[in-house]
Amino acid sequence: MTPAGSLLIATSLHKTYGHTPALDGADFSIHPGEVVAVMGPSGSGKSTLLHCLAGIVKPDSGSVHYNGRELTTLSDAERSGLRRGEFGFVFQFGQLVPELSCVENVALPLRLNGTKRKEAEDRASAWMERLEVADVAHKRPGEVSGGQGQRVAVARSLVTGPRVLFADEPTGALDSLNGERVMELLTEAARESRTAVVLVTHEARVAAYSDREVVVRDGKARDMAGVR
Ligand SMILES: Nc1ncnc2c1ncn2[C@@H]1O[C@H](COP(=O)(O)OP(=O)(O)OP(=O)(O)O)[C@@H](O)[C@H]1O
Numbered sequence: 001m002t003p004a005g006s007l008l009i010a011t012s013l014h015k016t017y018g019h020t021p022a023l024d025g026a027d028f029s030i031h032p033g034e035v036v037a038v039m040g041p042s043g044s045g046k047s048t049l050l051h052c053l054a055g056i057v058k059p060d061s062g063s064v065h066y067n068g069r070e071l072t073t074l075s076d077a078e079r080s081g082l083r084r085g086e087f088g089f090v091f092q093f094g095q096l097v098p099e100l101s102c103v104e105n106v107a108l109p110l111r112l113n114g115t116k117r118k119e120a121e122d123r124a125s126a127w128m129e130r131l132e133v134a135d136v137a138h139k140r141p142g143e144v145s146g147g148q149g150q151r152v153a154v155a156r157s158l159v160t161g162p163r164v165l166f167a168d169e170p171t172g173a174l175d176s177l178n179g180e181r182v183m184e185l186l187t188e189a190a191r192e193s194r195t196a197v198v199l200v201t202h203e204a205r206v207a208a209y210s211d212r213e214v215v216v217r218d219g220k221a222r223d224m225a226g227v228r
């Protein structure tokens with residue numbers, strides 16, 4: 001696959017924790033609007049790859065280009081600016097703020113970027129409607145189901161209009177029916193807004209929502225284009 005037109009390109013990433021090589025020459029690239037599933041056994045380096053791509057973890061060597069900029073050379077402030085402004089995140093357990101209502105959780109990234117409360121909550125409400133969780137807007141995360149909580153987390157990840165959504169096992173804690181609904185809504189919203197999605201998953205059923213699969217094994221990433 002050619003990286004031309006790619007939004008995010010990682011080349012030859014190496015990352016070692018103590019004596020454990022988590023990444024051992026991993027390459028990766030993704031286009032705007034593309035959904036790429038990152039698969040592979042437990043401990044193979046999937047999360048480490050995602051964290052390097054998102055500028056959360058600095059690789060020991062190798063490069064990560066985002067939109068023409070080399071992430072590894074940016075300052076911490078510049079990288080956290082990118083994460084707030086252009087990247088969205090969803091994890092296995094929604095990681096919602098328990099003290100805030102669901103709509104306040106979804107509005108939070110906008111509030112942190114300086115958007116006024118009313119506008120932030122209006123935009124949050126629109127996203128909650130899309131994710132079919134408008135009815136839990138005023139509940140706390142502790143009062144909603146796992147599937148509802150994950151849809152709230154997806155709404156929160158998309159509310160700022162990110163160019164890349166990083167999702168690490170977003171349906172890992174859900175039953176299959178809820179998992180599939182979350183994936184349907186997530187991929188539909190991402191494709192419509194041309195958001196690239198880096199989707200880490202163990203499950204073939206979840207990967208089926210992607211355009212392309214990359215398999216990570218022993219810290220090396222292999223593109224499965226044409227294999228499926
Ligand atoms: N912060 C860390 N400190 C030490 N070792 C780590 C750290 N993060 C990851 N590792 C090690 O790096 C390797 C890759 O871990 P990683 O979390 O990327 O795997 P993974 O593919 O996401 O696994 P899983 O499917 O279980 O989430 C593993 O051997 C892991 O133990």
Ligand SMILES: [Mg+2]
Nearest residue numbers: 046047048168
């Ligand atoms: Mg992981």
